[in-house]
Amino acid sequence: MAKKHKGPAIGIDLGTTYSCVAVWQDQNNTAEIIHNDQGNRITPSFVAFTNDQRLIGDAAKNQAASNPANTVFDAKRLIGRKFSDSVIQNDMELWPFKVVSGFDDKPEIIVKYKGEEKRLCAEEISSMVLTKMREIAEKFLESPVKNAVVTVPAYFNDSQRKATKDAGVIAGLNVMRIINEPTAAGLAYGLQKRESNIGKRNVFIFDLGGGTFDVSLLTLKGDSFDVKATSGDTHLGGEDFDNRMVHHLVKEFRRKNKVDLSGNARALRRLRTACERAKRTLSYDTEATIDLDSIHQGIDFYSSITRAKFEQMNMNLFEKCMDTVNSCLADAKMDRGSVDDVVLVGGSSRIPKVRQLLQEFFQGKELCKSINPDEAVAYGAAIQAALVSEGIKSVPNLILRDVTPLSLGVELQGNLMSVVIPRNTSIPVKKTKSYHTVYDNQSYVTIKVYEGERTRASDNNLLGLFDFSVPPAPRCSIPIKECFSIDSDGILNVSAEEETNASKKAITITNENGRLSREEIEKMILQAEIFKAQDMEFKKKVKAINALDDYLYKVRKVMEDNCVSSKLTTVDKEKINSAMIKGKSLIDNNQQEDAFVFVDFLKELESIFESSMNKIKKGK
Ligand code: AMP
Numbered sequence: 001m002a003k004k005h006k007g008p009a010i011g012i013d014l015g016t017t018y019s020c021v022a023v024w025q026d027q028n029n030t031a032e033i034i035h036n037d038q039g040n041r042i043t044p045s046f047v048a049f050t051n052d053q054r055l056i057g058d059a060a061k062n063q064a065a066s067n068p069a070n071t072v073f074d075a076k077r078l079i080g081r082k083f084s085d086s087v088i089q090n091d092m093e094l095w096p097f098k099v100v101s102g103f104d105d106k107p108e109i110i111v112k113y114k115g116e117e118k119r120l121c122a123e124e125i126s127s128m129v130l131t132k133m134r135e136i137a138e139k140f141l142e143s144p145v146k147n148a149v150v151t152v153p154a155y156f157n158d159s160q161r162k163a164t165k166d167a168g169v170i171a172g173l174n175v176m177r178i179i180n181e182p183t184a185a186g187l188a189y190g191l192q193k194r195e196s197n198i199g200k201r202n203v204f205i206f207d208l209g210g211g212t213f214d215v216s217l218l219t220l221k222g223d224s225f226d227v228k229a230t231s232g233d234t235h236l237g238g239e240d241f242d243n244r245m246v247h248h249l250v251k252e253f254r255r256k257n258k259v260d261l262s263g264n265a266r267a268l269r270r271l272r273t274a275c276e277r278a279k280r281t282l283s284y285d286t287e288a289t290i291d292l293d294s295i296h297q298g299i300d301f302y303s304s305i306t307r308a309k310f311e312q313m314n315m316n317l318f319e320k321c322m323d324t325v326n327s328c329l330a331d332a333k334m335d336r337g338s339v340d341d342v343v344l345v346g347g348s349s350r351i352p353k354v355r356q357l358l359q360e361f362f363q364g365k366e367l368c369k370s371i372n373p374d375e376a377v378a379y380g381a382a383i384q385a386a387l388v389s390e391g392i393k394s395v396p397n398l399i400l401r402d403v404t405p406l407s408l409g410v411e412l413q414g415n416l417m418s419v420v421i422p423r424n425t426s427i428p429v430k431k432t433k434s435y436h437t438v439y440d441n442q443s444y445v446t447i448k449v450y451e452g453e454r455t456r457a458s459d460n461n462l463l464g465l466f467d468f469s470v471p472p473a474p475r476c477s478i479p480i481k482e483c484f485s486i487d488s489d490g491i492l493n494v495s496a497e498e499e500t501n502a503s504k505k506a507i508t509i510t511n512e513n514g515r516l517s518r519e520e521i522e523k524m525i526l527q528a529e530i531f532k533a534q535d536m537e538f539k540k541k542v543k544a545i546n547a548l549d550d551y552l553y554k555v556r557k558v559m560e561d562n563c564v565s566s567k568l569t570t571v572d573k574e575k576i577n578s579a580m581i582k583g584k585s586l587i588d589n590n591q592q593e594d595a596f597v598f599v600d601f602l603k604e605l606e607s608i609f610e611s612s613m614n615k616i617k618k619g620k
Contacts, residue, residue: 004390005176009147010034010137011381012130013181014164016076016211016237018042018347020378021133023141024386029394031188031382033375034140036132042374043136046073047128049113052591053538054531056132065273068096068265070111075129077211077235078122079167080160083107087235094243094272096265114534123163123516124524127170131528134173148173149385151377153212154180155232155405157451158463161490166516170524176388178490182207182216183227183402184380185345189371190220191383193341194396201340202228204328206358207377208321209346210238215325217332217339225400229332229424231324232405236317238279238348244313245275245305249290253301261296270295282307283350311353322357331424336362343368345376401426404486411448411457413438420484423453430485437480441472445480449494468496537595544598545587551602552583555609564616572612579605 011031013020020042022031036043038058048060048071055063064071074091081088083101092099100119102108108119130150137145150173152164161178168175182205189203200221207214214232218225249271250262261267270292278288286307295301311318329336342362348354350373359367371379386395404427409419412435420433437445445468452460470478481497516524559565559576568576583605586598 005147005174005388006390007147008137008141008143008145009149009176009385009389010134010145011149011151011184011378011383011385012133013151013184013375013378013381014076014126014130014133014167015042015045015209015377016074016239017045018210018374019045019129019133020375021137022375022378022382023137024382024389024392024395026386026392026394031379031386033372033378034136036136037139043129043132044073045075045126045129046071047075047125048072049111049118051115054113054128054535056128065266065269068269070097070113071269072097072109072111072120072125074211074239075109075122075125077239078107078109079126080122080157080163081107094246094268096269121516121524123167123170124527126164126167127524127528128531130168130171130173131532134171146172146174147176147385147389149177149179149381149388150175151179151181151184151381153232153234154182154214154216154230155212155234157234157406157461158490158492159461160234163516165491166521169521170528172525172528177384177488179381179384179400180214180216180227180230180402180405180490181209181212181377182214182230182232182345183218183225183400184378184384185343185371185376186216186218186220186225186227187380187383187398187400188376189341189343189368190218190225190398191396192371193220194223202334202338203341203343204325204339204362205343205345206321206325206349207232207345208237208348208351208354210348211235212237213321213324213346215328217328217334223396223398225398226426227400227402228334229328230403230405231328231331233320233324236320237346238276240317241279241310241314241348241351242272242275244317245279245310246272248305248309248313249275249301249303252303253296253299257299259297259299264296267296271301278305279310279351282310283352307352315353318351318354318357321354322361325358325361339365341368343371343376345371345373347374349373402488402490403427404429404490406451406461407453408449408451408463408484408486408492409457410435410482411450415457417450417452417455417457417460420482421486427486427490428488430483432481432483435480435482436476437470437473437478438475440475442470442475442478443472444469445496447482447494447496449484449492463492464494466496468498470498471500473500541590541593541595541598544595544602545590548583548598548602548605549587551605552580552587555580555605558609558613567616568612569615572615575608576612579608 011022022033025032033041043057044061046060048055082105098110099107111118134145165175185205203218205216212234213236216230217228254260274290281288290303292301386392403424407419407423408421409417412418421431448465449463450457450460451463454460483495485493
């Protein structure tokens with residue numbers, strides 16, 4: 001039986017554009033989505049840096065237009081990828097923040113914080129979002145939270161999964177499980193349906209979010225949830241639809257005004273926000289307007305876009321989604337008529353054209369909209385968190401079997417991919433395959449582990465490699481057993497073993513390709529603590545400044561009252577007035593000061609003022 005974790009456990013949907021957190025409520029027998037400090041059930045996955053503070057979530061997104069170069073989003077599109085990856089190179093064109101190549105081609109984001117340049121990797125940005133989600137939960141639960149289940153797109157590769165786990169560690173979380181987003185949504189849907197005792201059902205999850213697209217086919221039967229196949233695109237979602245609209249309007253602006261706004265980061269940010277809003281409107285209306293005052297060089301920009309135009313500019317992306325649906329069914333060896341329910345998940349599944357194409361694909365079947373597309377993934381993650389937590393009584397004893405999204409194997413002579421674990425195999429899984437040496441007296445074998453579907457090994461994603469020494473012998477006479485195992489988080493371990501002369505050797509590799517080292521993670525944990533301490537200090541300082549400002553206001557009002565001030569001695573009046581001037585100047589020039597300066601000065605001012613007032617009371 002799997003190990004159970006102590007203490008409260010939350011489910012976090014760490015999204016490209018928005019994140020959501022939920023917790024299982026034993027007393028209510030259900031998972032609950034937790035509101036953030038703004039009263040919102042979803043939180044923008046944004047982090048911003050200013051001269052004096054770090055902002056996460058709504059506060060970061062709200063100031064994005066005025067601070068575009070230091071407002072970071074889309075970390076999920078960077079995580080676990082190389083800087084030279086074409087996906088990153090393309091995305092960079094539209095990011096207002098700077099990304100550079102760091103050690104080992106790892107992308108690093110450059111921001112200015114407290115007047116200094118900082119380099120951060122995607123794991124650190126994601127860890128800040130995770131920390132925010134944890135704090136939202138802690139406030140709601142009124143207790144510290146350590147344990148979490150975090151979701152990832154089903155099509156995330158091994159590097160992206162591990163990098164997400166690292167982000168959790170930097171955030172100080174014990175990531176109990178990494179689960180696939182559509183699987184989590186399937187759990188949420190299945191739990192809802194389970195109550196109506198529906199028997200065996202094939203459920204197709206269509207999850208089109210802000211940055212990623214995932215589909216999964218699950219078979220639900222009683223307490224068993226079996227993923228049959230999964231497919232997707234880790235770079236397809238609402239952001240791409242926004243981008244198309246942004247490009248279209250940049251061109252229109254250039255045509256109308258003969259100037260190019262694309263180099264103006266603030267203008268681009270404002271345009272992008274307006275496009276996202278227009279896109280949402282087009283899900284309910286047939287036309288949306290863009291109205292931006294003085295967007296670039298003092299020029300106002302007014303435009304409108306019809307739903308038909310929006311559909312036309314994104315049609316090839318929508319069709320790409322349907323191709324993925326088709327390939328998932330083919331992988332599951334199931335025809336479309338065998339699917340009982342088609343469940344919509346992810347904010348972009350609200351787009352009418354997407355719904356129409358999907359419904360047509362499933363021969364007119366009514367699409368299921370009974371679960372909230374923005375919240376289902378976090379809801380499912382909270383169910384999974386409850387399942388692996390100690391002491392939760394009311395969660396049903398569900399059994400979830402997921403699959404591995406990509407084939408895993410080794411390179412054979414001639415750059416051929418030899419698959420050890422085919423894609424869509426149920427996990428956890430352990431498979432062994434035997435290979436032989438290929439030369440006479442070969443002294444070692446280099447084992448290269450790949451992930452992907454291409455025949456040529458080098459066209460796939462290299463996860464890692466290691467050398468394995470073998471005793472000299474004629475070719476083909478030394479059998480090498482290679483064992484691949486994937487745990488329930490989808491994380492892979494590979495070991496090799498040779499059995500000659502009764503000797504046995506084994507080496508285990510985990511994919512460390514591009515991954516943060518233990519030391520780097522520790523450094524980042526420390527850095528995260530420094531950021532946290534600075535945030536706390538900033539909050540303390542703002543609180544102290546506000547308290548001093550309130551008190552100064554109160555003193556000023558009293559001093560303006562002639563009845564009181566006329567009773568003060570000249571010395572006391574001067575003392576109070578000069579303290580008020582000092583207080584005001586401290587507030588006006590607050591940049592360099594620490595919180596305690598304001599706290600101490602407030603005490604000093606209180607003491608001066610109170611003692612003068614006491615003298616009046618005593619009639620001195
Ligand atoms: P998610 O990652 O599931 O939170 O989805 C976020 C994405 O859904 C963003 O790109 C949003 O712009 C998009 N979205 C949310 N609501 C709508 C809507 N009504 N119509 C179109 N897209 C939407």
